[in-house]
Amino acid sequence: MSSAEGTDAPAEADASTDEPEQEAPPRDERREALLESVQAELGDAVVGSHIRPGDDLWVRVTNESWVAAGEAVKHKLGCTYFDFLSVIDWLPSPYGKGEDDPSAPPEDPSPDKGAIKQGYTGGDTRFQMLARLTDLRRHVSVTLKADVPDTLSMPTWVHVFAGANWHEREAHEMFGIGFDGHPDLRHIYLPGEFEGYPMRKDFPLLSRMVKPWPGIVDVEPMPGVEDEADDAAEASA
Amino acid sequence: MPASLTKLLNTSRKYSMWVYQWGLACCAIEMGAAFASPRYDVMRLGVIPFPSSPRQADFVVISGTVTDKMAPAIVRLYQQMPDPKYVISMGSCANCGGPYWDSYSVTKGVDQLIPVDVYVPGCPPRPEALLEGILLLQEKIQNEDIGARWRGDPIVVS
Numbered sequence: 001m002s003s004a005e006g007t008d009a010p011a012e013a014d015a016s017t018d019e020p021e022q023e024a025p026p027r028d029e030r031r032e033a034l035l036e037s038v039q040a041e042l043g044d045a046v047v048g049s050h051i052r053p054g055d056d057l058w059v060r061v062t063n064e065s066w067v068a069a070g071e072a073v074k075h076k077l078g079c080t081y082f083d084f085l086s087v088i089d090w091l092p093s094p095y096g097k098g099e100d101d102p103s104a105p106p107e108d109p110s111p112d113k114g115a116i117k118q119g120y121t122g123g124d125t126r127f128q129m130l131a132r133l134t135d136l137r138r139h140v141s142v143t144l145k146a147d148v149p150d151t152l153s154m155p156t157w158v159h160v161f162a163g164a165n166w167h168e169r170e171a172h173e174m175f176g177i178g179f180d181g182h183p184d185l186r187h188i189y190l191p192g193e194f195e196g197y198p199m200r201k202d203f204p205l206l207s208r209m210v211k212p213w214p215g216i217v218d219v220e221p222m223p224g225v226e227d228e229a230d231d232a233a234e235a236s237a
Numbered sequence: 238m239p240a241s242l243t244k245l246l247n248t249s250r251k252y253s254m255w256v257y258q259w260g261l262a263c264c265a266i267e268m269g270a271a272f273a274s275p276r277y278d279v280m281r282l283g284v285i286p287f288p289s290s291p292r293q294a295d296f297v298v299i300s301g302t303v304t305d306k307m308a309p310a311i312v313r314l315y316q317q318m319p320d321p322k323y324v325i326s327m328g329s330c331a332n333c334g335g336p337y338w339d340s341y342s343v344t345k346g347v348d349q350l351i352p353v354d355v356y357v358p359g360c361p362p363r364p365e366a367l368l369e370g371i372l373l374l375q376e377k378i379q380n381e382d383i384g385a386r387w388r389g390d391p392i393v394v395s
Contacts, residue, residue: 189306189342190306190342191305191306194305196341198341198342203341205339205340205341207338207339207340207345208339
């Protein structure tokens with residue numbers, strides 16, 4: 001599900017509704033059957049899908065049909081177990097990664113530097129909703145995805161799955177996504193006075209802005225590594 | 238206060254310390270091993286890990302990651318404890334933020350909220366390390382001038 005996996009396959013190729021990679025030798029009939037029934041229920045609302053045989057199924061729907069997709073998959077296809085609901089921010093981090101100096105620009109040699117690359121099933125927007133539903137009888141799961149429009153507002157799933165309430169509150173405070181019709185859109189984890197949306201990629205880590213990562217000064221070679229280097233130097237000398 | 242009486246008082250206090258456990262993360266597992274297992278047997282040191290509220294505790298072990306959201310609860314816990322009261326900060330997270338030092342939600346050390354008497358380093362520290370921290374706290378209590386403490390003078394540790 002990470003962006004690194006997503007960039008393996010071109011996003012445009014995955015965005016088609018019929019799966020070109022299903023001609024490949026490993027087939028997954030259960031997930032293909034589930035995908036076909038999703039397409040039969042939702043029709044044009046399905047704008048992308050991806051199957052990893054024996055592993056998982058992704059279906060991207062239009063954001064207008066987000067609620068309809070949840071209801072159809074729950075009530076008509078038997079995926080009654082709501083696993084989770086969350087948001088992905090596909091923006092490349094402007095602060096680099098890991099232990100980089102946060103004030104330096106990230107090193108990205110690719111020509112489309114800074115471009116947003118969505119993962120499986122493609123996409124058009126920086127933020128994407130995703131929700132995972134499971135059919136406990138057939139033991140098969142589907143990850144529903146939808147683009148979040150620039151208004152950063154999505155319809156709520158609370159009346160489809162009551163358990164989506166807290167997940168949407170978390171998505172609201174971490175990513176700043178609004179949920180129309182949510183009964184109680186307060187912070188769930190953050191302190192009340194917290195400002196900003198910490199799971200967005202452009203949320204600055206202020207601690208690192210003020211002071212470099214102190215753990216990096218402790219880097220020292222493992223004992224064996226240094227010995228081997230010394231041995232090699234002695235042997236060559 | 239006569240020195241011999243101070244010594245008696247301090248010896249009594251240091252071998253009857255009720256400890257409140259404030260376990261916040263994985264350090265609490267090590268604290269549980271130190272306080273609740275016969276292997277380490279903390280009660281041989283005169284530490285009693287059974288207060289039912291902070292109001293009956295002599296010191297508290299803050300073990301684990303202190304978040305900004307938990308901060309008001311820790312300040313309130315400290316205010317509820319009766320004087321004389323002590324704090325042991327256990328583990329890297331409680332000492333300075335630890336591996337979550339740059340997180341948006343983690344307090345950079347519990348000493349930003351309440352005064353800390355003993356820092357136990359480690360991630361997480363072994364139970365033996367916590368026991369050594371308790372011994373250091375007992376040494377500090379033994380050397381306190383309790384009369385000065387009651388008068389409100391600064392604590393003298395010799």
